Amino acid sequence: MKNGYLGIDIGSISTKGVIIDDDNNIITSLYIWTEGNPIEAVKKLIKKLQNNLPNNVLIKGIGTTGSARKLIGLMVDANIVKNEIIAHAIGTLAFYPDVKTILEIGGQDSKIILLNNQMITDYAMNTLCAAGTGSFLSSQAKRLGVNIEEFGSFALKSTNPVKIAARCTVFAESDLIHKAQVGYQKEDIIAGLCKSIVLNYLNNVAKGKKIYGPVVFQGGVSKNKGVVKYFKEILKTDVIVDPNSHLMGAIGIAILARKNKTGKTYNLNIQEISFKTIGSDCGKCANNCEILRIYKNNQLIDAWGNKCEKGLKVK
DSSP states (O other): OEEEEEEEEEOSSEEEEEEEOTTSOEEEEEEEEOTTOHHHHHHHHHHHHHHTSOTTEEEEEEEEEETTHHHHHHHHTOSEEOOHHHHHHHHHHHHOTTOOEEEEEOSSOEEEEEEETTEEEEEEEEOSOOTTSHHHHHHHHHHHTOOGGGHHHHHHHOSSOOOOOTTSHHHHHHHHHHHHHTTOOHHHHHHHHHHHHHHHIIIIITTTOOOOSSEEEESGGGGOHHHHHHHHHHHTSOEEOOTTGGGHHHHHHHHHHHHTOOSOOBOOOOTTOOEEEEEEEOOSSTTOOEEEEEEETTEEEEEEOOSSGGGGGOO
16 A cells, blocks of 8 residues: 545635655646635545545545635644645745745735745735736736636737736726727737736735745746746746646645654545534624634534634534
8 A cells, every 4th residue: 555645725716636645746636726615625626636546545644725724624634734835835845955935926815935945034925915916817818808828828929018007906907908908919918917917026025035046936827938937037047837836835735744644544535524614703702703613514623713711602
């Protein structure tokens, strides 16, 4: 039999899963849309991963990361739950031990991680505005009638990218519509969008930070050739995009699950398990906490959100 370790990265837009072996080789992986329901997304993810899993693999650890990591960690009884900064750093270091800078642009947020001697020295995240993220690019691709998968290729055709004010989604959309109406070429508008994504990232997420190579670019937006091109041009350095750049958070948390294994073997047959959450206001003191109760097969297994002991009594 062979040991396997499952890593799940649950974001607001996408849910990623990988199963690795003891040597960090990927046995199987999957990238699906979260569609506003992380519980159902993870059930779907695990079922599909199971279908591609060889019969001789035993799952000896499960890790969760991403915005819904706590909830899904509880659901799958994960042996480790860590934030995205740690997960992305661990995953990247496994393949690029000399990395100094990790750039990551996901569906709804973006981050930068600085490292020295394989240690995180600084980081920053942008979660306040969707400008410059994957969801922003997807909405603009629809507006322009271009498949998001072809967005980067369109950008590479341009020799004269137009200036797009992408600091804010509202301004960017207004600017984009104006440029299209006055007759700019579609490839020049798309190239301008890709360049503005890079400038927005460097001026906001990476503001005040020194970027040293090797530089690794991750997240769904790293698959956009236009964005990669302008990162290279503006930073004046090579930018590495791993074939599994969109899965690096899941890979990192899978590695941590392997390093923190307890000897337990996990059963991935969770499709029939009833798992739900119910939110309510406590109202027992001036804090007026919002309590989230988590039920597994109709049994209360945890409650979050209380700021005092009175909240613990919510049933």
